Each structure stands twice: as structure tokens, then as C-alpha cells.
Amino acid sequence: MLETILPPEKYEVTTVTSGKEALALLDKKEWDLVISDIMMPQMSGYELTRLIRERYSLTELPILLLTARSEPRDIQSGFLAGANDYVKKPVEALEIRSRIEGLTTIKKVVQEQLQLEAAWLQAQIQPHFLFNTLNAVIALSDIDLDKMRNLLEEFSHFLRHKFKFQNMDELIPIEEELSVVRSYLYIEQVRYENRLQVIWEIDECEDLRIPFLTIQPLVENAIRHGIMKRIHGGQIFIRVSVRETYTEISVEDDGTGMDKDTILRIKETRAGSKSGVGLINTNLRLKRHFGTGLEIESTPGHGTKVSFIVKNKVRLVTK
Structure with missing residues (x-):
């Protein structure tokens, strides 16, 4: 789905079929964003988000949850687990592209600031x-x-x-x-x-x-x-x-x-x-x-x- 929405010249998308696979990929390279469905076999999007937050902060690795449910308590559960944002399904291309661009831009800005801070502190x-x-x-x-x-x-x-x-x-x-x-x-x-x-x-x-x-x-x-x-x-x-x-x-x-x-x-x-x-x-x-x-x-x-x-x-x- 995302491969058809996101232009390949701008985004590199890696798709997995479970939360366990997603966790295994975290150490392979640096990722800009995790997009996860809430309803998944074996591990829910909430659980995956909590496990990622044990290692990465909100700005180090943003998480965007996809959900078919829009009740306030469902949305709250996502944010409490550590998600940065959510998009309701069925997904509209313009909306999800805007959310993705916003989250990845924030990460880039924060990362640049951290690098400057690291350089200053270390020097x-x-x-x-x-x-x-x-x-x-x-x-x-x-x-x-x-x-x-x-x-x-x-x-x-x-x-x-x-x-x-x-x-x-x-x-x-x-x-x-x-x-x-x-x-x-x-x-x-x-x-x-x-x-x-x-x-x-x-x-x-x-x-x-x-x-x-x-x-x-x-x-x-x-x-x-x-x-x-x-x-x-x-x-x-x-x-x-x-x-x-x-x-x-x-x-x-x-x-x-x-x-x-x-x-x-x-x-x-x-x-x-x-x-x-x-x-x-x-x-x-x-x-x-x-x-x-x-x-x-x-x-x-x-x-x-x-x-x-x-x-x-x-x-x-x-x-």
C-alpha cells in the first residue's frame, strides 16, 4: 500500500509482516519512521510501539499508527504507548504523505540539533x-x-x-x-x-x-x-x-x-x-x-x- 502512495525517488520503504520482524530490523540501519497497523497477529501495534520506546525517544524514531478505530480511548492508548501520530483507515494518500513528511522533518531537525549539541559538549x-x-x-x-x-x-x-x-x-x-x-x-x-x-x-x-x-x-x-x-x-x-x-x-x-x-x-x-x-x-x-x-x-x-x-x-x- 505505502509503496504506491510514497514516491520511490523520495522514500525508501521496507515492509514486514509482523512486529517481531520490525524489531529485528531496528539494528540493521537507521530508520526515519515506523508505520504500523494497530491490529496485527501475535503482536499489536501498541505493544510494538512500547517496545520501540524502550530504546528510542519520540524524536529519535517517530511512530505513526494506522487504525480503523477512532474512539478517543483507542487514540489515547496509542499515544500512551508512545506513538507520535495516527491515521484513520481507509488511508487517504494526501493525508498520510503530509503526516509522514511532518514526522520525518521533525526528526531531521532534532537530529541536526543533537549533532550540534554533541559537537559543542564534546569540544x-x-x-x-x-x-x-x-x-x-x-x-x-x-x-x-x-x-x-x-x-x-x-x-x-x-x-x-x-x-x-x-x-x-x-x-x-x-x-x-x-x-x-x-x-x-x-x-x-x-x-x-x-x-x-x-x-x-x-x-x-x-x-x-x-x-x-x-x-x-x-x-x-x-x-x-x-x-x-x-x-x-x-x-x-x-x-x-x-x-x-x-x-x-x-x-x-x-x-x-x-x-x-x-x-x-x-x-x-x-x-x-x-x-x-x-x-x-x-x-x-x-x-x-x-x-x-x-x-x-x-x-x-x-x-x-x-x-x-x-x-x-x-x-x-x-x-
């Missing part, structure tokens, strides 16, 4: 970080010129990548992300010296690709809000652990830890103190790319572990 550099780094450069100019040059080189590398906006929504090789992390940690270790200990545990994972600037904000958060709140500093563990079907990337510290409310605010994307901005933003971007976000384990006074999962690519073996 923010705290003034104290800049000032302290420059002060370290000045201090080293009197005692160790080679170390000063190394610090400037790493600082330049870090800044170049921080302002690499064109890649904000792309997946990059993990080694490129780890290179940014190494530059950042070099700068911080020059500043904090023995107060900051870094342990790397990286499995071979050259094929792995992750969103730009996802590990660095976790490391920065661990140092600023965990380790350096303690007089004697502490340790940070950066791990990339390759399993059979997935890879776990984690940043763990033995710092001050987080309380339950802070963890809940980050995972539910609620506004709050500035300490959670980097984690909230990273959590949102990971969900958009992989369907799941950050896992946070923390005990006040004993440290925090922040991790995320990336499914490994399936490798086909031919004989």
Missing part, C-alpha cells in the same frame, strides 16, 4: 585545564625543554582531535580514539605527576569502530570527579576486553565514587550538576549508535566503573 575544554596545561609548559621551559616540547606536541594533538567536528556522528577505529586518550593522559600526568597512575589493559581489536570521543570523556570524568577529589590521587584502569560476541570497553577508578541519584540522573538523561554532562552526552550517543548506553557501577568512597558494549562483527569462514 568543551574546561578553562582550568587550559590554564594549568599552559602553566605546566611555562614551568618546564625553565627546567626541561625536551619534556616541554613533548607536552606541547601532545597538547596540539589533543586539541586537533577535540575540534574535529566533521566526525562527531561517525564511527572511527578504536585506536584513533585511544590516541586522543593517550594525549589527554600525558598532559594530566605531567600536571599531577605521581598522583595519577594509569593502567592499560587493551586486547587486540584493530577492527573495532566506536563513536568519536566516547572513551576520552569517561577518562576525563574519572580524573576530575573521582581521582583528583582525593588528596593522594589514585589509579585509573582503561580496559578493552574482547569476548566471543562482544567487546567491553571500560574506564575504572578508585576515586570518590558516585551516589545512586547521580547514576540515575545520568542514565535517565536528567539535568543536574556539571559533573554529569560528559557522561550524559556519551550515553545518548552510544544509545543512538548501538541501542545500549553506559553501564555504571559505583560505591561512594571506593571508586567507579563506567563501561559500554560493542557487538563484534560476524566473520564468515569459507572453505
Whole structure:
């Protein structure tokens, strides 16, 4: 039906016969809109909508329901399940095209705004970080010129990548992300010296690709809000652990830890103190790319572990 209503040069339509098939397709690519009949075998449109809303917000993946029933309570049920709009059957071509264009346009505008917001948030550099780094450069100019040059080189590398906006929504090789992390940690270790200990545990994972600037904000958060709140500093563990079907990337510290409310605010994307901005933003971007976000384990006074999962690519073996 939709194939005949929507012009193929403007819309690419994929049709499935059940809600289960629709859910299976969600991870295959990015979708602009889901159009579902309310009455379907095995899984209703309401149930499908609820399941999609567990992963995608109203603006991340709009849902348009088709219904032969127009009672107020039926319409209310659709909106309560998480639908953006509904169209009564039999469908009129002009009406459904208008509804589809409206929903897809809203998604595009919101997505562009999110990309700008992500670029801004990820590129923010705290003034104290800049000032302290420059002060370290000045201090080293009197005692160790080679170390000063190394610090400037790493600082330049870090800044170049921080302002690499064109890649904000792309997946990059993990080694490129780890290179940014190494530059950042070099700068911080020059500043904090023995107060900051870094342990790397990286499995071979050259094929792995992750969103730009996802590990660095976790490391920065661990140092600023965990380790350096303690007089004697502490340790940070950066791990990339390759399993059979997935890879776990984690940043763990033995710092001050987080309380339950802070963890809940980050995972539910609620506004709050500035300490959670980097984690909230990273959590949102990971969900958009992989369907799941950050896992946070923390005990006040004993440290925090922040991790995320990336499914490994399936490798086909031919004989």
C-alpha cells in the first residue's frame, strides 16, 4: 500500500509482516519512521510501539499508527504507548504523505540539533585545564625543554582531535580514539605527576569502530570527579576486553565514587550538576549508535566503573 502512495525517488520503504520482524530490523540501519497497523497477529501495534520506546525517544524514531478505530480511548492508548501520530483507515494518500513528511522533518531537525549539541559538549575544554596545561609548559621551559616540547606536541594533538567536528556522528577505529586518550593522559600526568597512575589493559581489536570521543570523556570524568577529589590521587584502569560476541570497553577508578541519584540522573538523561554532562552526552550517543548506553557501577568512597558494549562483527569462514 505505502509503496504506491510514497514516491520511490523520495522514500525508501521496507515492509514486514509482523512486529517481531520490525524489531529485528531496528539494528540493521537507521530508520526515519515506523508505520504500523494497530491490529496485527501475535503482536499489536501498541505493544510494538512500547517496545520501540524502550530504546528510542519520540524524536529519535517517530511512530505513526494506522487504525480503523477512532474512539478517543483507542487514540489515547496509542499515544500512551508512545506513538507520535495516527491515521484513520481507509488511508487517504494526501493525508498520510503530509503526516509522514511532518514526522520525518521533525526528526531531521532534532537530529541536526543533537549533532550540534554533541559537537559543542564534546569540544568543551574546561578553562582550568587550559590554564594549568599552559602553566605546566611555562614551568618546564625553565627546567626541561625536551619534556616541554613533548607536552606541547601532545597538547596540539589533543586539541586537533577535540575540534574535529566533521566526525562527531561517525564511527572511527578504536585506536584513533585511544590516541586522543593517550594525549589527554600525558598532559594530566605531567600536571599531577605521581598522583595519577594509569593502567592499560587493551586486547587486540584493530577492527573495532566506536563513536568519536566516547572513551576520552569517561577518562576525563574519572580524573576530575573521582581521582583528583582525593588528596593522594589514585589509579585509573582503561580496559578493552574482547569476548566471543562482544567487546567491553571500560574506564575504572578508585576515586570518590558516585551516589545512586547521580547514576540515575545520568542514565535517565536528567539535568543536574556539571559533573554529569560528559557522561550524559556519551550515553545518548552510544544509545543512538548501538541501542545500549553506559553501564555504571559505583560505591561512594571506593571508586567507579563506567563501561559500554560493542557487538563484534560476524566473520564468515569459507572453505
